[in-house]
Amino acid sequence: MENNSYERKTPKEEGVHTDFISRMTYGEYLQLDDLLSSQKRLSDHHDEMLFIVIHQVSELWMKLILHELKSSIDCIDKGDLSQAFKMLSRVSKIQTQIIHAWDVLSTLTPSEYIEFRDDLGQASGFQSYQYRMIEFALGYKTKHVLEIYKKDPILLEKLKREHEAPGLYDVSIHALAKVGLPIDETVLNRDYTETYVANDSVENAWLEVYRNVDRYWDLYELGEKLIDIEDWLQQWRFRHMKTVERIIGHKMGTGGSSGVGYLKKVLDHRFFPELWDIRTKL
Numbered sequence: 001m002e003n004n005s006y007e008r009k010t011p012k013e014e015g016v017h018t019d020f021i022s023r024m025t026y027g028e029y030l031q032l033d034d035l036l037s038s039q040k041r042l043s044d045h046h047d048e049m050l051f052i053v054i055h056q057v058s059e060l061w062m063k064l065i066l067h068e069l070k071s072s073i074d075c076i077d078k079g080d081l082s083q084a085f086k087m088l089s090r091v092s093k094i095q096t097q098i099i100h101a102w103d104v105l106s107t108l109t110p111s112e113y114i115e116f117r118d119d120l121g122q123a124s125g126f127q128s129y130q131y132r133m134i135e136f137a138l139g140y141k142t143k144h145v146l147e148i149y150k151k152d153p154i155l156l157e158k159l160k161r162e163h164e165a166p167g168l169y170d171v172s173i174h175a176l177a178k179v180g181l182p183i184d185e186t187v188l189n190r191d192y193t194e195t196y197v198a199n200d201s202v203e204n205a206w207l208e209v210y211r212n213v214d215r216y217w218d219l220y221e222l223g224e225k226l227i228d229i230e231d232w233l234q235q236w237r238f239r240h241m242k243t244v245e246r247i248i249g250h251k252m253g254t255g256g257s258s259g260v261g262y263l264k265k266v267l268d269h270r271f272f273p274e275l276w277d278i279r280t281k282l
């Protein structure tokens with residue numbers, strides 16, 4: 001099992017008698033007492049419950065996305081592409097789920113939100129560490145986001161590890177090299193703490209794959225799985241930006257950014273640039 005300090009031990013690890021497990025209820029298994037007592041409103045505004053639940057649901061889905069992404073990175077690294085495809089397809093399905101959360105949140109009007117916005121202080125989705133870990137796993141390694149967690153050394157260490165690790169695109173590029181497609185050494189030995197930047201040898205390798213799909217079927221399928229994930233992530237970013245514009249207009253964000261202007265700018269970033277660029281050349 002993965003060593004994750006945020007996860008509880010299994011009853012077996014804790015040495016709990018198996019009789020307990022056989023009598024265990026639904027609520028005990030799912031720890032519903034903890035889960036369902038974690039929606040604590042700071043205001044007495046009716047709609048704050050919606051706000052909390054949407055965020056908590058999104059964080060839970062992000063947890064599963066990360067679980068799948070990390071395993072798929074390991075699988076691709078080991079050359080087990082078909083196992084990775086199953087996980088990457090699941091990631092895309094989850095992404096389609098979280099995009100629909102914006103429809104629910106859009107029922108919150110500006111006048112309703114403004115009534116409890118001040119209670120949120122400086123808290124912001126900007127501080128979502130799972131969101132940053134997803135970005136890291138996809139090769140977007142912004143350094144300044146680590147700053148946010150400097151007061152929490154345990155979390156900072158965990159984030160640093162993800163920041164230094166090869167991402168989904170790095171192991172995919174290595175998979176291109178493993179079948180003999182020429183990839184520049186500078187890319188193969190790149191510094192993983194930096195955000196990935198487009199490279200001609202990678203573009204040529206993907207072009208070769210997409211022009212000879214029968215020969216490189218697995219890699220072609222991998223390319224399409226990656227495009228799916230980036231496409232959905234961009235749609236999530238776009239729906240976030242539009243929902244924010246609808247609810248707070250062009251007010252500054254509680255996290256200190258310009259708000260909608262900042263969220264629009266982030267949309268410019270591409271995770272797997274060559275996979276988009278080759279479409280024009282095919």
Ligand code: HEM
Binds near residue numbers: 055058252254259
């Ligand atoms: C009324 C609803 C929401 C508003 C008004 C809002 C507003 C904002 C704003 C203005 C920012 C920019 C940072 C800042 O200065 O605060 C931001 C960032 C962010 N928000 Fe939201 N948000 C909302 C809902 C959500 C939800 C439901 C999620 C889901 C987890 C979320 C996740 C994020 C993330 C991950 C960022 C960082 C984006 C990045 O840096 O690329 N937000 N939000």
Ligand SMILES: N[C@@H](CC(=O)c1ccccc1NC=O)C(=O)O
Binds near residue numbers: 055117124255
């Ligand atoms: N940045 C938002 C506040 C906000 O949305 C937020 C506040 C606390 C916890 C999560 C949040 N969601 C996403 O940014 C704002 O400027 O209104």
